[in-house]
Amino acid sequence: MKKQSIRFKNYFYTFTLLWLLWYAFTTSLQPAELTVGAVLSLFVAWITVKYFDCCDPILIYPGRIVYFVGYFFVFLRALIKANFDVARRVINPKLPINPGIVKFESKLHNRFAKMVLANSITLTPGTLTVDVIGNTFYIHWIDVKGGDPETAYKEIAEPFERILLKIYG
Amino acid sequence: MLKKIFVLFLLTVTGVALWQSFRHAPFGENRVGDVENPETVSAFYLKHSPETLHTANSVTAIVVNFRGFDTLGEVTVLFLAATGLASILYRRKEDEEEEGGHLPVRVKLKSSTLVRTGAKILFPLILLLGIYVFVHGHLTPGGGFQGGAIIATGFLLMFITYKRFNVNHKIMVWLESLSGLAFVLIGLYGLVAYGSFLQNIPWTGRLNDLISGGLIPLIYIFIGIKVATELTNVLDTLMNTKPRKK
Amino acid sequence: MNSFQEVFIRYRELMEIAVYGVAILLIFIGLYAVLTKKHLVKVVIGLSIMDAGVNLLFVGVGYITNHTAPIFSPGYEDAADKMVDPVPQALVLTAIVIGFAVTALALSLVIRLYRHHKTANIEQLNSLRW
Amino acid sequence: MDIYVALLILFGGALVAFFIDDLNRRWTGPVALAFALAAAVAFALTPEGQHLRLSILGFDLHWQQDSAARFFGWIVLGLTVLALIYSVKYMEGKARLGYFYAVFLMSAGGMLGVSVSRDLISFFVFWEIMTWTSFLLAIYNAYYGVETKGIKYIIFSSIGAYAMLTAIVMAGHYYHTYDLADLWQAGAFSFRSYWYIPASLMLGFAVKAAVVPFHVWAPDVYAKTPMSFTTVFSGAMSKMGVLGLLVVLTGLYAGGGDGMFWFRWILGWLGGITAVAGTLQAIRQNDAKYLLAYSSVAQLGYIVTALATGTRLGLMAALYLAVLHAAFKGALFMVAGAVEKQAGTTDFREISGLIKRMPWTFFVALVSVISLAGVPPLGGFVGKWLLYESLITETHSYFLVIVIFFSSTAAFLYAYRFLFGLFLGQAEEEIKQVKEASWWMLLPMLVLAAVSIVTGMYPGLIFKPAADVLAGWGLPVPDWHMSILLNRWGNQVDLVTVGSTVGVVFVLVAIYITLKGRKTTKWVSTKDISTSGEIPSPQDNLTFQRGFFKPFERAIGRLYDWDANGIWEDLGAALEAFFGFVRKIYTGNAQTYALYVIVFLVVLLIFARRIFG
Amino acid sequence: MTAIVINIALMLIGTAAFIGLLRFVKGPTAADRAVASDTLSVIGIAGLVLLAYVFRRYIYTDLALVYAVLGFIGIIVIARFIERAL
Amino acid sequence: MVISPVHYIVAPLAAAFFIPLLNKLYDDAARVVPGIVLGYLVVVSAVLVPQVLYNGPITEIIAGWRPPFGINLVMTPFSAILALLVSFMAFVIWLYGFRFRRTLKGGVVMYYEILQMMMTAGALGIILTGDLFNMFVFVEIAGITAISLSAFYRDRDGAEAGFKYMLLGSLASVFLLLGILLLYTQTHSLNMAQIAERMPAVAQGVKIIALIFLLVSLGIEAEMFPLNSWAPDAYSQAPSPTSAAFAAVLGVAAVYALARVSYTLFDAQSVSMFLMVMGFLTMFFAETAAIAQTDLKRMLAYSSMGQMGLVMVALGIGNETALFGALFLIINHAVIKALLFMTGSYFIYNNNSKRLVALNGIHKRLPYVSFLFSLGALAIIGFPPFSGFWSKFYILSGAAKRELLPLIIGILAITIVEMTYYLRVIGRIYFGKEETEPASHKPSINALVAMTSLAVIIVVLGLYPGLISGYLHKASMFLLDKQAYIQNVLSVK
Amino acid sequence: METVLLILHYAGLFLILLGSVFLFLGALGIYRMPDLYNRLQAGTKASTLGAMSTILGVGLIQPSWFIKLFIIVIFIALANPLSSHALARASYKAGVKPIITSDTDEYAAVADEAGRPKTEKNTQTL
């Protein structure tokens, strides 16, 4: 009984997201567009529901929205910083780099959360996620400030993971 | 070395000939002519696509209606390529025995967990995008082929990231056959009802509405489905060729 | 009128060289690969490059300076005399799909050949001759 | 009865024979014979002078039962019927009888068709039918000849046929007709306007008539084909070449005699050379079949020379010899076939002394050989007489007379060799069991022998239809009598008297020799090679069977060096090598192929204006 | 003002594409070319959107979206090819 | 629904799309349905061809847009006869192979049947379409099926043959596209009638370049020397019914395209010399290569190329007589070569070898098949009274009308080469010494019917060419009359 | 309303300019950096931000386009880092050696265990 309701829930949020996406594609509120979009979203949801497990509706509970917004700004800051960092290195004729690959353990358990973290790391200053095996992140670091996992964790992942842990618990 | 020089000579002659002859069609020159009183096919299409067919995308109007017969052939080419591919790479029992009972695999190595997570999110998005592209083929630069190709790449993403991702071949066959048949049947409807194969129905709606262009969007949807299933089949067959030890 | 369009008008000759030239160059490169490369896959890639060149030539031929895509989307309903030639675009769509079909078929043949001869060298594919 | 009835019977009979073989192999031969007889009856019942015009693809076909058609048609049908009677026993027990008889009848149909065709289209169609069917029979006995020898026949025939075809289409273009009468009228065969039309026609006919240097196909094919068909092959089919040459000659006459010079001299000399070459080759053969084959080539040479004179007597000689050659050479090939069937071989070195075992066969051989040698009182003599008369009195070609005379004299040598090799000399142990041939085989042989005998005394029997032929086509006709020959000095020869006299003398001599020989001959095996203590090698000439005419061969040895056969074979080998080289352009390399395409494209682009401008 | 900014942006993007192409040509490994084409595709998406604005045609944005999707999947496929998983 | 030319394309297409579905429901659907479809096409031909011959050409509008704006199908007497020929031959070939393919198991049969049927559809499209680009599409349909079928058997060197065909075919399609594009830039049309109408205004230089690209492209498909190197490999590696179809279906369409482009788009005079010379070279190289072959199917393939060369020569001669001969030869070649491949296939099947040596004495094991093969061989050489003679005679007469004596001699000389190797094979079949005695596979009843019907056609057409000559005359006259074609197509409302 | 649009317009122009500069820098990074991983570092970050900024800029100038452009931006934000990661991982496993100046390469052991080729010769070149 419970399983079924979960299934329905999955269908529902997959469908809703897709329908929203359809609206974004068409940016039209014509009844025909919306109807067709609904039908097609339903169809795509039917095909893909078993894969689309990232975005449980839990995530849009009000408390978490705040964290989302918070994360966005943290990320945006890091991103802009990263870009100026890159600009600095690229323009500098000496190419000041000290690369290496470090690893650290993440506390996240949700696969989607790990992906968000990895992407964030890739987009932030001087780091690039090379691989994630289990909870171990391997990071290519353009300017290694310390080879041990703790330093790496602190420097690279902590600001993001703090918020992600709040969201995905 | 001598051969390469010879080849370069040949190609230069060919290139020069092409260049010389295309100079007779200067780049950017208007060769379409007056649209109101069409002398060329292009002008005729630009006139009748919005006026008669009420189809915003005149390329779509050409592809599906004015030159719809080409498109039927084109769909057939794709279908035949899929068939040919299957017949060329078909694995018989003897082949499997010859290769020591190896089963075919698509990918040999596990892919990154991140990509796998991402693919799951993107897959529905890509499918919907593909569908959007062919449903709006008469309104936007999309169409059945483009949409079908996008859907097939969505499947490609899943094929290369998941070792065990499989398509339901039965459904694929049904979709492929029925969409192809639908195309032909719509064409035949034109023949029966209006005396000309693939002739559009007279009711063609309002320009730039989703429901416009008469049967054009419908045909393009079927083309989209057919292309999507066929390309997916092609990719599936092409990738399922590596032997794997039992 | 933006400067992009001005460039198109003022340097028509240059654009001609750019578009037709690149298209013909692609055909040239593709043919060169077909005629000289020894690896079967490279030969097939050469064919695809040729196809690309021809397709580019199609699109280039249909282009009209300062004209826009032949799509009567909102705001462009009456712009028929400001649109590029739609026919080559429709044709190129067909040509692309057919090119893809042939390439897929070619690759499947390469796979079979590689399995049968254990080599992808085109010069060793001559059990049929004379 | 219309003309086509006989043709339909023959072609229909072919179909029936082919399928009846599957039902009962014993019936195939008789059924084929029945059809041939029916065709002969139908042919006989066809009214004289009947015209038949058919239209096919817009071409008017013209078949006519004129005197020429009857003359050549009877040669064909007569020989066909006799050969089929002969075949019933001769072919007994051989494989693929359906194939043999079907193709035989079709071949006869083709020849009969050629005889009645009076337009070039149907002439060519029947000509080709006759050719490929005879090819199918020529390879009947041995496939391994096909790669070289059998195929040589069809290649030469086709060179000839296609030369004809070229002439036909060009004539059709220039004169807008294919009808012979119209073409004769229009002067199409004159050498003045389009010389290659008569020339290529003559080439085509010359090949079929085995004229040097296009004769090389003939000996092998005549010798290798089943003898029952060789009879027809050599006796009738080669006469189709004669008919063709007659057609051209008629055209020359109708066109006012233009080019008669070329016709007379080139063809005449080719005929003479053919006669000599054939004779010389015949002399050195060790196999009866080959001997006869080369002899056929030589005899056809006489006929061609006679025809080439284009004069009254010459033409009469040609037609007369055509019939006689059919008779005696047909008979001789049947003799060879009978010997082969009864004794297993026709190699002179392996058998001899068959006279006692096969007396009837010997009789036929004797008569035919005498006729062949042109000795009175048999038919062959009359033909030679006419030929000499014509060459000396009408065209004054004395050199040609010498050539022909040399060849005739030399012909005695092989004629004797044939008789001696097979029938005279000592009988070996091995042939003790040999029996006389079946009456099915003897009967047609005797009929043919009778022709030689009867025409020896009453050549007028042939003069009459031959004169009709000449008169019918507007060619010069000589005076003729039933059994009297006239020479230029007006001396009369009564052939009946000559014949009776010689006959009596011959019988007396024969009795004398037989009685005397009994007493004097000492019987030793020819294979008894024990001489006084020395062991001879196989090359040593111990018996007459081996190297029979060694001294003669030594005397004229240089002539043998001109071996046309060798030249053709070298040419063939060179061509084959060339073909093998050409196909190497298909290297098997896909890139090379693509390069061909681009090279071709570039060549076209470079010379675009020149090619398409 | 608008035109100047847009032109500067187009020029920058064009130069960027050219530099990216240089890397693509240089290689040296297939992976390097893949990196170059990855960047090129992103540059291309931005360029397409900008051109859509230049020509004032909303419908061109669809192209950018499709191009983004195809570019991404293309790079993933190449990556799988490079690691010899195909 | 009234029968119309569009059925030629739509019926096989619908069937092809439907077969995979049907095959899931009914096991033999893939084998049966193509027969029904091709049989239906024969019926369509039987209805339409007389209509065309007596009432004049049919121009079928598609999608309701009259020419030159829409794509249209044109059935002139010339194309109508070829359409009848192609559909009939495809049906016979299907009939021939019906039981043969039982040896193949599972889905492969379906692939095979679909491809084989669609090759016919592609050929029919080439023959019927009045639109240049549409012709390209059908060329590709035919090409893709042909490539796939060449590579069908994997125990042979099929893939190699397929690859070579693919390579040259791709070059062909690139050149075809370039030619079409060039013509489009100059005439702003893709409709062949309108292009023909506007052609005089086109600059000579561009016209010639476009012509060259089209000729090279179609020359590849039509097996013109030196573009025909794919042919021997493809013919010899493909399954025998397919080899038969290459000659009887694909070759017909390719030659048609060549004729249409030369006669309608350009003027026959300017192409005349080119076609004659290339046709003659094609004959020469093909026949000389054929005589040196040791493999039956390769020999037949080279022979096919030789025949195509003769057709090209006839097209080049270009007067009505020669065109009549060309059309007759196309028909003859289709029928006879199909018969030769069919019977040859049984030889190969029995010997387990394609080598000519293996044919020695095979008539004892396969008397009837040997008989049919020999009949075909004699007919293709052009021996009277078989049909091959008449076509050759007409072509020669056409050459005579242009007083091309050297050409006549050349053609006949090459015919002697051709004759030589065919007669050698006949010799082997009947008189060769058998070397092996393998188990005998007798032809199945359907194959017998197919082969016999072809043999009957050969004989009947040889004896009564009048049966079809009137139609052929009409057709060849129409091919020559460019204005009539333009008129017929462009006047349709 | 007018002013809002004007402000959006100039904000948009600024974003476009900024974005294109970053795109340029990203390309420069791709060209200048010494090894593949550093190229990825530079290229990814700069080009991602650059593209996002440019596209959003256009979205601000044309508000009616915003929603669709936003979808593109989200897609880029999601997909681009993923593709870079995939390329880095694949290259490393295929044996493309990184330049390591800090003596830290924790991933080498993992890749070697997975069968990384020993020499760079084995890296695929096309």
Ligand code: NA
């Ligand atoms: Na003897």
Ligand code: NA
């Ligand atoms: Na990135």
